[in-house]
Amino acid sequence: MLKLKYLFNNEDLAEMLVRNWECDGPSPDMFTTYRISSSATYSFQLNGKTQFLRFAPTSEKYLENLLAELDFISYLRSKEYGALEAVGSKDRKELMEVQTPWGDYYASVFNQVPGIPISETDLNNHIIFTYGKSLGKLHRLSSEYHPLQSERWPYCDVLTSIESILMDLPHETLALKETKLLQEYFKSIPRSKSNFGLIHYDFEYDNVFYDAQSQSCYVIDFDDAMYHWYVMDIERTLDSLQDCILPELFQEKKECFLDGYRTEFEIQDDMMALLPAFKRFADLYGYVRILKSTEDQWNHEPEWLVGLRGRLMEALKNKSRYFGMDL
Template identity: 55%
Template sequence: MLKLRYLYTNEDLAAMILRNWEFDEDSLEMFQYYRISSNAIYPFRREGAVQLLRFAPIAEKRKENVEAELAFIANLRTEGYGVMEAVKSKRGEELIEVRTPWGDYYASVFKRVPGVQIGKTELRDGIVFSHGQALGRLHKLSSHYEPMGSKRWCYEDVLMWIEEELAEFPQETAALREAERLRVYFAQVPKTVRNYGLVHYDFEYDNVFYDEATSSCYAIDFDDAMYHWYAMDIEQALDSLKDCIPEESYERKKQIFIDGYQSEHELAEGFEAIVPACRRFANLYGYVRVLRSVAEQWENEPEWMVRLRERLERSMVGKASQFDTDIQ
């Protein structure tokens, strides 16, 4: 996620950036429905259709990662996969760099996908199956994907980034040991085209939309995509499912999800063996992202920032709970 200093609404900034694209002037009122986490997202309309402006400070992103994300999305679309569509700017670019009074930003615009977030549905068996099926097809396509230009980073790059960030926090020795423990563990896990490739990383219920008209799913937000074992995506998706349904229904719904997945892509043998390590990886990555986000503090912070900081710091406790324990 972005540092706290960037998590405030700035409609003037959003409007300044948006003027690099075509849009309906009267739709700027939709900016009130903004959201900010790893990027700032501001909705608007073009010729009556909802589109989404996405931007983030250049200092917070790696350009090659953003370029590789857009290329992967374009490839998925050519394969008929349900995914968001990037919109070219007035200059014909999908990614632009913008200089503003508030700093320099990377920005893109996407068309809104059809349907509703899966987490806002009743999670019927057919919807859960479709969710698993969509992830299986994503991995099937990923296993054949060869990027022509920039390439997304891999889990090893992420661990290196974690260690670089932790250098600013010398007290975080347990997190640093966790990074090394995961590096050693994953170095021993075989990589094949069936079990390893470019994963979404965040294929959870707020990033997958279900369209009743077509009984299919559409994925958004590939901002965290990386090369990892496909088990990483499966673990994240099932963890999201666990949060959305009664505990007594989980095992049955999990099997439905897995059945949907296997209708498109065969599960690699022994994939469940690395699931605990994948969960540890997600917890460590999340921990360090929050750590750097809340590190800066100011006097007389606004109330929303105080509450957010407290909530984020509480979340770190759970993410760190397994540090300094063996990976089972």
């Protein structure tokens, strides 16, 4: 998540950045939708088709990670996987570094994928099965992937970064203890081509689209990809599904999702038993990202920001409830 000061709608900035790509002239359809989380994303039109500008301050991103993300997306598409497509700029670059009055930004553009978000479907068994199949295929392809140049960071670098941040926050002793617990715990988990590789990390229902015409899924937002055990993706996906599936139906949908996954890639039972530990990693990672994003505060904040800050403070409590407990 970006720092709160970057969450304000800034169409002037978006317009400066998007001019590095081909686009239709100013119209009511320009920037009709936007979303800001770990990056800002604004919609615009080219020849009547929707594209998305994604950008973030260079201070908030690692260049190596962004280049590696684009390389992985290109690889997936070469294998006919339903991943979003990056669009070259006027300079034929998929990633631009641009100087603006608001600072230096990294920017990319992607074509809109077919379909609707999984969360907007009726979540029937066929769709859930296809959703699982899509993740299984992603992991199968990942297990065969060898980066050409840049590499995404691994989970251990994420934990090292978390530790570095927490070392400067003396009151976060419990979060620091949790970090060290996870560092030691993950050292004991075996890694192999069949259980460890580059994962999406954010394979949640709003980042996966179901296309009824092709009866297949299309995946967006690889911004959080990292090297981790594949079950980390399964944990994140199942955790998100609990937000939109009735508790009494969840077990059935979970098995349906896993059945779809298994048509493409094997799940090791001993790895599934580690889901609680992967949930702890996600909670810690999310906790520290919130800490970083909310460290600045201003007088007379707008109402939406006050409300968001309140929800984030509640999220901090929820994510930290198991910190320091034995794994």
